[in-house]
Amino acid sequence: MLSVADAFSITQQHLLTLPAETVLLTEATGRTLREAVRADRDFPPFNRVAMDGIGIQFSTYATGQRIFPVAGRQLAGQPQQTLTDAGACLEVMTGAILPDGIDTVVRYEDITVTDGQATVTISGIELGQHIHRQAVDRRAGDELLPVGTRLDPSAIAVAASVGQATLSVTVLPRVALISTGDELVDVDETPLPYQIRRSNTYMLRASLLTMGISATLHHIIDDEAVLADRLASLLETNDVLILSGGVSAGKADFVPAVLTQLGVQKQFHQIAQRPGKPLWFGTTADKTVFALPGNPVSTVLCAYRYVLPYLRASLGLAPAPPRYAQLATPVTFKPAVTYFLPVRLTSEPDGRMLAHPLPGSGSADFANLLAADAFMELPADQSSFGAGEAFRVWGN
Ligand SMILES: Nc1nc2c(c(=O)[nH]1)N[C@H]1C(S)=C(S)[C@@H](COP(=O)(O)OP(=O)(O)OC[C@H]3O[C@@H](n4cnc5c(N)ncnc54)[C@H](O)[C@@H]3O)O[C@H]1N2
Ligand code: MOO
Numbered sequence: 001m002l003s004v005a006d007a008f009s010i011t012q013q014h015l016l017t018l019p020a021e022t023v024l025l026t027e028a029t030g031r032t033l034r035e036a037v038r039a040d041r042d043f044p045p046f047n048r049v050a051m052d053g054i055g056i057q058f059s060t061y062a063t064g065q066r067i068f069p070v071a072g073r074q075l076a077g078q079p080q081q082t083l084t085d086a087g088a089c090l091e092v093m094t095g096a097i098l099p100d101g102i103d104t105v106v107r108y109e110d111i112t113v114t115d116g117q118a119t120v121t122i123s124g125i126e127l128g129q130h131i132h133r134q135a136v137d138r139r140a141g142d143e144l145l146p147v148g149t150r151l152d153p154s155a156i157a158v159a160a161s162v163g164q165a166t167l168s169v170t171v172l173p174r175v176a177l178i179s180t181g182d183e184l185v186d187v188d189e190t191p192l193p194y195q196i197r198r199s200n201t202y203m204l205r206a207s208l209l210t211m212g213i214s215a216t217l218h219h220i221i222d223d224e225a226v227l228a229d230r231l232a233s234l235l236e237t238n239d240v241l242i243l244s245g246g247v248s249a250g251k252a253d254f255v256p257a258v259l260t261q262l263g264v265q266k267q268f269h270q271i272a273q274r275p276g277k278p279l280w281f282g283t284t285a286d287k288t289v290f291a292l293p294g295n296p297v298s299t300v301l302c303a304y305r306y307v308l309p310y311l312r313a314s315l316g317l318a319p320a321p322p323r324y325a326q327l328a329t330p331v332t333f334k335p336a337v338t339y340f341l342p343v344r345l346t347s348e349p350d351g352r353m354l355a356h357p358l359p360g361s362g363s364a365d366f367a368n369l370l371a372a373d374a375f376m377e378l379p380a381d382q383s384s385f386g387a388g389e390a391f392r393v394w395g396n
């Protein structure tokens with residue numbers, strides 16, 4: 001059976017090709033940048049006063065002079081002034097352009113000002129102190145935000161500072177989330193004794209919202225003809241279909257057969273993993289279908305391990321850096337498949353990230369996920385996992 005690594009790499013070989021669009025800076029949060037943002041000026045754009053105080057010429061201070069008549073004031077937002085008398089000083093404010101003729105700033109805390117005379121009260125003033133030099137942070141033309149940046153609040157601030165009122169970002173894919181199964185009723189309905197409320201598609205919707213994707217919700221009963229009809233129309237109007245349920249060995253598990261009948265090319269069905277073994281993945285020329293196993297823990301795991309990384313890569317986002325943790329207590333798992341162990345992560349005072357196993361009662365026990373915040377990926381070729389051993393963890 002297919003390994004987790006091979007299944008993952010097959011999904012990544014079939015990424016969506018999404019166009020770019022231009023959006024307002026105020027609408028760009030969370031989106032993926034498609035054109036690099038560059039510095040339009042130096043950062044900072046001028047020699048910038050970094051402390052409130054006085055500006056002096058260091059050579060005068062170096063002669064031993066400690067009292068400087070205040071000849072004027074340079075505020076932030078004013079054009080550059082000039083210190084004409086090398087023996088005097090100007091009051092200068094944080095954020096102001098450094099006046100011509102000044103090369104050193106002394107803080108108000110380190111002077112006293114009486115009768116228009118500033119007296120330096122400390123020793124050890126250094127040439128050039130408290131000046132944020134033009135271009136020390138970035139030069140005009142430098143790339144500030146590369147293509148593939150997720151526009152988080154600090155990226156938005158950088159874009160604003162260089163005058164990007166609009167940004168080029170990747171168009172969000174149209175995603176339909178489809179639950180299947182006659183046993184499922186909607187959240188606002190009261191289930192009969194043999195029914196349950198659907199939750200998987202709500203979980204998926206919440207998960208995709210964290211990437212800025214607002215997916216639509218659909219439900220289809222266990223009827224082959226109805227399934228074929230509804231999936232055909234959803235395929236026309238979406239880039240990605242994510243189904244839940246109907247992919248295993250049951251007599252009403254019609255999903256793989258119907259997708260094949262609709263011309264969706266199966267790329268794989270079943271992975272050597274637990275939970276989530278029956279995952280089905282297929283593509284057409286420009287669409288992608290993930291058919292996730294119905295058990296809720298499988299749905300969550302398949303979303304974290306395959307679907308979210310797939311969508312991130314399709315958007316052009318750099319992959320999230322891998323996260324690792326150490327097992328807090330030993331675990332045994334005999335079957336020769338990758339085991340995704342639900343864990344609670346804690347950050348320890350010595351800097352370690354510990355994973356506390358929460359095996360729960362299997363892949364239908366989704367209440368267990370309330371306490372878990374990630375899955376630890378335990379390799380297929382090992383069956384005993386010791387406390388302190390580190391493995392990769394996957395979360396939202
Ligand atoms: N003979 C075999 N039986 C099963 C196998 C197998 O290999 N051989 N695999 C098991 C595994 S593993 C899983 S996981 C499930 C997968 O089942 P399906 O994908 O076919 O899903 P369903 O049969 O439709 O439902 C399974 C289970 O999940 C609940 N479910 C489904 N959709 C939702 C939803 N939207 N919200 C909440 N819960 C949902 C459903 O009620 C069922 O309890 O098959 C095993 N069987
Ligand atoms: O995907 Mo199934 O969880 O292994 O029950």
Ligand SMILES: [Mg+2]
Nearest residue numbers: 246248250253
């Ligand atoms: Mg089934």
